[in-house]
Amino acid sequence: MIARARPDRSTARRWVYMPEFAQEQLPRYTSYPPANRFHGGIGHGAVATALGSLPARSKLSLYLHIPYCQKLCWYCGCHTSVPTQADPVESYVAALEAEIAQVAALLPQDARVGHVHFGGGSPDILSPAQIDRLFRALRAGFVFAGYPEIATESDPRGLSPEVISAFARNGLTRASLGVQVLDAEVQQRINRIQPRESIESAIDALRRAGVEGINIDMMYGLPAQTLDHVVETATFAAMQDVDRVAVFGYAHVPWMKKHQKGIDTNELPEGEARFRQAEAAARTLEQAGYLPIGFDHFAAPGDSMAAAERRGELRRNFQGYTDDNAVALVGFGASSISSLPGMIYQNVADTARYREALSERRSPVVRGVVLSEDDMQVARMIERLMCDFTVELPDEWLRDPPLKLARTIEAGMAELSGRTLSVTALGRPYVRNVAACFDPDLAPQPGKHSLAI
């Protein structure tokens, strides 16, 4: 068992550029073990047993992946494509309905759904009728808790009044809008033209439809992006009075994501310039009154994520930081990942093969991993470090601390006092580096992971 350290409520961060750490390529640790440890030995039988064995009255979180967009942004790292005649959205929705029914039949009857998240891709590519169908399937298969959080990722460019009202009548409580950058020239370089008025009107329409939680995603490290561009976008987010802002660094991996070849590598801010952009976003948002959450989120003081952080109940899942305390996250759709106590598994990524599996009433699960006791311990330690910036080390780690930890302590990024390991103000921007010290499987794999900052 890992004892829990009292979370450090200080939010102070010192932004000192240390290239040897900032340029390390590391997992984002939205799960542990990470996806490169998944294997094909996990199939329907193991998943069915794990789903059926969830504790009585388990609280569930559901994720629906919609892997389609109207147009591809060149920076995109998501599993998505533009729909074609051979790969239409309509038959994908039918497959999702079938998977929802298939999984619901395996779960304990008294499980309760507390969170539903539509991600992608762009869920707003769905028609209002398709949105209604998916909610009908969800409500037929699952019992929703009193006031579940129902959230969607949205591209402001595709958010029509009809789509907003379809999500709203089905209980939408939160929308995350991809804003990324406001500057028109940078937008051109990333193939995402999005005038600020279109974002403002999307936010206004969502609020008028009764959607209370509005999040903005923004980026740094984009081609030709400057410090001023970052400050401009962060200031815009604060002026919209949104509840949460997530700040992501662009990961340039054109060998994995072909459309990123449209981005001119020579124009990417590198090294300290990139680091200072992360700092500028954080400083702008904090000066506007947002509280830093973990290493890449910012929340208004009254937001539920800020409250969860204060209580030491912040969590990390495949969507990043969350206040969702569900026992199990069940994913639907091509490439979606599910996390149950002791097991993580993933659906086939190819949409045609996903549809084929469901049309033949087969499970679309193709790979995963069963967590050993050691894996679970590492997973808990990494999660608490990333969320609370402190963790109490169990005896075995105290007796035999990881070699890499000494390096982060020497650099002033972490301190060990008794059995309590704390990330310092200097180390907070580098918390992924500290967390990685506990990852026994992390091997240098150039180009596989994103830069630490």
Ligand code: SF4
């Ligand atoms: S809208 Fe979002 S998911 Fe779609 S291509 Fe652009 S960044 Fe990727």
